[in-house]
Amino acid sequence: MNFLEIKGLCRNFGGLRAVCDLNAHIEAGRITAMIGPNGAGKTTAFNLVTGLLPVSTGKIFFQGKDITGLPPHKIAFLGVARTFQNIRIFSNMSVLENVMVGVHTRSCKGMFSSALRLPGVSSEEKFIRDEAFKYLEWMELAHLASMDAGNLPFGQQRILEIARALAAKPKLILLDEPAAGLNSQETNKLSKLIRNILESGVTVFLVEHDMELVMNISHDIIVLNNGFLITRGTPSEVQRNKDVITAYLGEEH
């Protein structure tokens, strides 16, 4: 049984086949990167795995469980968290509150018991706050806890998004171009952070265009082009693969 298994996955947008007959798997405890030129279908694949887009055909299994067609919140409850290519933080909330939303899947009190402050609500609230703080401290954002998240600089917004996803204590985290828009210093920090995330027991699946980062940290690489899987292998295997070079640079004449 593979940790995450994608079987014959297709997604069409009208006549456009964004992802086509994709077969791939992710192994637990490893960093897997998905690369490919723009429009290869990487983000679409992420959206299919997290349930944000309905699958046209094919199946997705997470820890042996068929999650095809499940709504995003149910997939989140199973232990899959993600970040977004174009940052989606809650800019109407504080930095701390953003991460507290991340703890949503690990808490359970409903509207009725919250309204009446039934026993257990206050202690759960304290748990959520403490947990959120823990992740802010890890990401070195704790001193900004009460700041409006929308006022954070771009780089820190990316980190905040990662903190929010990690606060769900996921088994699998999907990072959609985490290095986009970061400077080289921030990217270096990010690669350390991704390794730390893996060490904390979270399997990492990322889409990234920064090849130096990808080659440095990934154990496995999946290469897509025009919605199709070209190859899968270790960084050195992928670098030597002819199809990959063709996909990125075009045919030799």
Added chain:
Amino acid sequence: MGKNNYIKCALFLIIIGFLPVFVSNQYYLSVLVFAGIYAIVAIGLSMLMGYAGQISLGHAGFFAIGGYTSAILTKFHNFHPLQAMIIGIVFTVFAALLVGLPSLRLRGHYLAMATLGFGEIIYVTSGAATGLTEGPSGFSGVPSIALAGFTIKSELSKFYLVWLVALIIMILSLNIIHSRIGRALRSIHGDEIASNAMGVNVAKYKIQVFVYSAALASIAGSLYVHHMRFVSPTGFNLNKSILFLIMIMSGGMGSLWGAVIGAAIFTLLPEFLGVFNDYDILMYGAILLGMMMFLPHGLTGLTTKIIQLVLSKWKTRTQNNP
């Protein structure tokens, strides 16, 4: 719900307790009863719009269901006002589910359209169903609320009843806002897709808060007819729905206290400005426009800004003169 809000609740209680001492005029006391009734609607609508970011243009419809249910059941069928109020809530919840279930599953402003239509349907029906509602002229003789042997008939007793209900609702609502549910609601407002991906059941919470706000409007509607002792469709038209919007927008969208302040201001203001009477909808429009252009965060936003300005001035002054 935070220390700050405990202090505000205590202050609120003190104001409610002592306000009637300064208002001896029975008419003004009666106006303050209306303010309390509208505050209850405004708190619910503020939860829906200011926190969850969903727009309702038909809260007068839920207000009407509560009002008519209470009026009809207590006058013609001898129900106890409390029983009638609860039955009104049940009807309202049912209506809210009917409107909310299809429209809240979608992303976008479908709820605004659905509620706009719903409000009009209720308004037209309340005038047309003469067998049930006595038609456009309505009917009087709705009994007063009686609780534990006391008939709540005087303006003073109605004032205390209505504002105590408002206070209780305020506390419940603040509790919701300062919980994981409140944060889930605000995250939906912030980014529905990210919220969903973080495990928030977006459709469920949108429906819950919509039903909650509708139920509060229903309670307010029941109190309204018992206060007026009269019911007719005119109290429940589109203007009323718009007035509710203006109340929460003027108070400040992201603040329940702002909603109460907005409700109080827009109940009292027309009483002092007679000019409003014939041009009320024009005035409402102008105020709404002005608010959106110059005070997007409402009066509470303005107050915070002034306080921040004064504080920073004071800080620089103390730094300059050590």
